[in-house]
Amino acid sequence: MTNKRSDSPVEEVCTTQRAAEILGISVSSVQQLVEAGVIEAWKTKGGHRRIPLSAVLRYKAVSPGDPLQRQAAPVAQGGPATVLVIEDNPLQRAVYQRQFALWNLPVNLIFCENGYQALMEIARRRPHVLLADIVMDGIDGYEVVKTILADPQLAGMHIAILSSLTLGELEARGGVPAGVVFFGKPLNYDELRGYMRACCAQLQRVAGWDA
Numbered sequence: 001m002t003n004k005r006s007d008s009p010v011e012e013v014c015t016t017q018r019a020a021e022i023l024g025i026s027v028s029s030v031q032q033l034v035e036a037g038v039i040e041a042w043k044t045k046g047g048h049r050r051i052p053l054s055a056v057l058r059y060k061a062v063s064p065g066d067p068l069q070r071q072a073a074p075v076a077q078g079g080p081a082t083v084l085v086i087e088d089n090p091l092q093r094a095v096y097q098r099q100f101a102l103w104n105l106p107v108n109l110i111f112c113e114n115g116y117q118a119l120m121e122i123a124r125r126r127p128h129v130l131l132a133d134i135v136m137d138g139i140d141g142y143e144v145v146k147t148i149l150a151d152p153q154l155a156g157m158h159i160a161i162l163s164s165l166t167l168g169e170l171e172a173r174g175g176v177p178a179g180v181v182f183f184g185k186p187l188n189y190d191e192l193r194g195y196m197r198a199c200c201a202q203l204q205r206v207a208g209w210d211a
Helices: 016-023 027-035 053-060 090-103 115-125 141-149 167-172 189-207
Strands: 049-052 081-086 107-112 129-132 158-163 181-184
Touching: 016 027, 016 049, 016 053, 027 049, 027 115, 027 141, 049 053, 081 090, 081 115, 081 189, 090 107, 090 189, 107 115, 115 129, 115 141, 129 141, 141 158, 158 189, 167 181, 181 189
Parallel strands: 081 107, 081 129, 129 158, 158 181
Antiparallel strands: none
């Protein structure tokens, strides 16, 4: 987080609450984006966080419109579906890449190491499928999932949680949200392949996609 001196030029600033309203994400997501240095901010002598409005607008402008205020992008007929995978373990990412290659599904895989990257990619690419690990530093996968589900305009996105947490541990965090599929780790890759085939079939029905 950037610290500004009290003699810095005056600039329009906003609170984390106001930044969250502008970006359409939770206050906790804004706070962690600030702590990660993704959004510039500083603290007053009283300990209150202040964010330059210009920094908020720069983050918002990653792609036109509010970053999480859109439906999943339509799939072009005959084109691949975009699958965003949030996974902080590089070995696990390599396993996913190998498995998807074996399945020969018409998908475009995008990997993110944490929730910060995932929010940026959702803004840029509007994926059709999200596969999210849960436990990771900063904004975790559960926070990303909840942020997406809070926006009804993203209701068309297929979401699955892939985690070593038990269902009981997930219940302690609020449970598996309605409409979200849960796969426990170690994964049964036949089940995951079946889920992905079902996602592709649904996209084919909706968009005339040649799976």
